[in-house]
Amino acid sequence: MKIFEFIMSEGFFDMFLDIVIIIIKIAVVVGVAMLHVMYATWAERKSIGRMQVRMGPMEVGFHGLLQPIADGVKLFFKEDIIPANADKPVFYVSPVIIMMSTLVSLSVIPFFDGFVVANINIGLLFILAMSSIGAYGIVLAGWSSNSKYPFLGGLRASAQVISYEVAMGLSLVGVMIMAGSLNLQDIVKAQAAYPTGMYVVPQIIAFFVFVVSALAETNRTPFDMPEAENELVAGYFTEYSGIRFALFFLGEYVGMIVMACMAVVCFLGGWTLPPFIVKIVPFVESVPFIGLFIFLAKLYVCIFFYYWIRATVPRYRYDQVMALGWKLLIPLALLNILITGVIKILA
Amino acid sequence: MTLNQVFFGYFAFVIVLTSLLVVTRKNPVHSVLWMLIMFFHVAALYLFLNAEFIAAIQIIVYAGAILVLYVFVIFLLNLKQEIGDEQRVGEWPVGLAIALSIGLLMLIPMAGIKVGMMGKWGVKAIEDETHTVALGKVLYTDYLLPFELASLILLVAIVGAVVLSKKKKKVEGQ
Numbered sequence: 001m002k003i004f005e006f007i008m009s010e011g012f013f014d015m016f017l018d019i020v021i022i023i024i025k026i027a028v029v030v031g032v033a034m035l036h037v038m039y040a041t042w043a044e045r046k047s048i049g050r051m052q053v054r055m056g057p058m059e060v061g062f063h064g065l066l067q068p069i070a071d072g073v074k075l076f077f078k079e080d081i082i083p084a085n086a087d088k089p090v091f092y093v094s095p096v097i098i099m100m101s102t103l104v105s106l107s108v109i110p111f112f113d114g115f116v117v118a119n120i121n122i123g124l125l126f127i128l129a130m131s132s133i134g135a136y137g138i139v140l141a142g143w144s145s146n147s148k149y150p151f152l153g154g155l156r157a158s159a160q161v162i163s164y165e166v167a168m169g170l171s172l173v174g175v176m177i178m179a180g181s182l183n184l185q186d187i188v189k190a191q192a193a194y195p196t197g198m199y200v201v202p203q204i205i206a207f208f209v210f211v212v213s214a215l216a217e218t219n220r221t222p223f224d225m226p227e228a229e230n231e232l233v234a235g236y237f238t239e240y241s242g243i244r245f246a247l248f249f250l251g252e253y254v255g256m257i258v259m260a261c262m263a264v265v266c267f268l269g270g271w272t273l274p275p276f277i278v279k280i281v282p283f284v285e286s287v288p289f290i291g292l293f294i295f296l297a298k299l300y301v302c303i304f305f306y307y308w309i310r311a312t313v314p315r316y317r318y319d320q321v322m323a324l325g326w327k328l329l330i331p332l333a334l335l336n337i338l339i340t341g342v343i344k345i346l347a
Numbered sequence: 348m349t350l351n352q353v354f355f356g357y358f359a360f361v362i363v364l365t366s367l368l369v370v371t372r373k374n375p376v377h378s379v380l381w382m383l384i385m386f387f388h389v390a391a392l393y394l395f396l397n398a399e400f401i402a403a404i405q406i407i408v409y410a411g412a413i414l415v416l417y418v419f420v421i422f423l424l425n426l427k428q429e430i431g432d433e434q435r436v437g438e439w440p441v442g443l444a445i446a447l448s449i450g451l452l453m454l455i456p457m458a459g460i461k462v463g464m465m466g467k468w469g470v471k472a473i474e475d476e477t478h479t480v481a482l483g484k485v486l487y488t489d490y491l492l493p494f495e496l497a498s499l500i501l502l503v504a505i506v507g508a509v510v511l512s513k514k515k516k517k518v519e520g521q
Contacts, residue, residue: 090376121477125403132411136383139418143376155422158415165411182479 037253038068051311078242090144098137098251112271112291123184135161145239153235163325164216170333171209174340188270197274200267205336214259222313260302271295386410400479
């Protein structure tokens with residue numbers, strides 16, 4: 001009887017409603033993120049094609065607009081091959097770890113004022129924690145394939161990700177000091193109080209360190225050593241095919257979007273416009289969902305920056321990657337913490 | 348039984364189960380993976396204590412850095428030989444008996460545990476200040492000296508590791 005009373009009580013109904021709302025929010029965020037991943041691949045091929053004076057995908061649909069759907073269908077129906085001596089459970093689980101760790105990071109990102117799946121006080125640390133878990137997916141995929149190229153790719157990835165995680169964490173400390181909070185919503189609101197409405201101006205050193213280490217964390221060119229195709233075939237996912245390969249691909253793109261979101265939230269003012277622009281055109285604030293559009297516009301600029309870098313810069317040598325991380329980025333980030341701390345005390 | 352107890356029971360059960368799996372797996376990589384799951388559940392226990400900062404650090408430092416280094420070392424072992432080896436030494440029942448009796452000895456004083464005095468940082472105070480702020484304030488005011496001493500000891504360890512791993516210069520004439 002007690003259980004029945006509990007179910008009929010007000011408290012249970014509220015809890016039930018909360019859970020339903022959270023599930024709807026998760027569905028919306030994951031759905032929109034997946035759509036973005038699909039068209040991020042299309043946009044990448046298109047924009048890199050244009051930069052290299054090619055057309056990019058043109059065949060499927062108008063200007064290749066249906067290409068991502070065709071690619072997805074193809075990957076779903078491809079044969080799933082598992083190497084004979086692979087460590088099967090680990091081989092199955094590693095693409096899932098990558099997908100999980102990147103998708104979960106989306107849950108703490110505030111997309112516009114008041115819209116975030118989980119408004120937690122340690123949002124920034126949560127994303128750092130999840131990106132360090134993603135390294136397992138790469139390392140274990142390389143090891144469990146029982147093949148030399150994936151193994152080398154996995155080893156490279158683990159060393160690279162550990163090194164650049166330090167630089168990325170330290171670069172965000174400047175933002176934490178200025179905002180006085182680890183809650184991503186509070187960080188955005190703290191930036192609105194600043195004259196330019198963005199931390200990228202006072203934290204320019206940190207922003208540079210963050211952008212470079214975000215490229216390295218997501219294994220994008222010029223830091224794509226773990227999947228350097230002319231040395232390692234395809235790096236850590238060489239032995240994966242079909243839907244498991246697709247999971248790696250999705251995880252990588254979601255990771256890229258998460259890092260771009262972090263740049264927008266921590267350095268570019270999130271969903272807000274700089275105060276001086278609002279002063280010139282005050283009516284923008286009354287447009288419905290304007291915050292979401294501003295956020296997305298900033299996000300697309302960041303993602304385009306990834307493509308731009310990829311089309312411009314050649315790949316680093318492995319020892320150069322390590323030297324850059326430990327000898328340049330980490331000292332710069334430490335210097336930035338020192339300067340920010342001193343200014344915070346004096347001001 | 349409240350909802351909190353149900354969750355605590357789940358986390359405690361999984362921690363015990365995965366800890367057992369860690370020590371009984373033949374393949375060290377599988378052990379590391381079970382340990383990863385255990386670390387997540389330990390972090391969840393910290394969340395129960397309103398210690399969100401410690402929970403995040405638990406994942407970043409233990410799961411993200413230390414355990415990856417374990418994986419690194421294990422990769423350099425000869426795993427095929429490791430898996431083929433006999434897992435237990437012949438005298439394992441003796442070891443088990445000793446371990447169990449030490450465990451029992453530790454259980455006896457549990458009955459005498461008394462809840463200590465409530466300090467300044469109760470659940471309410473931490474919820475008001477947020478855990479990170481509270482921890483920072485305590486560490487950098489009341490416990491500044493122990494905190495700095497601990498960091499000095501860690502620094503010595505780092506410098507020591509660098510010195511030990513540095514290649515010695517060749518003596519002339521050799």
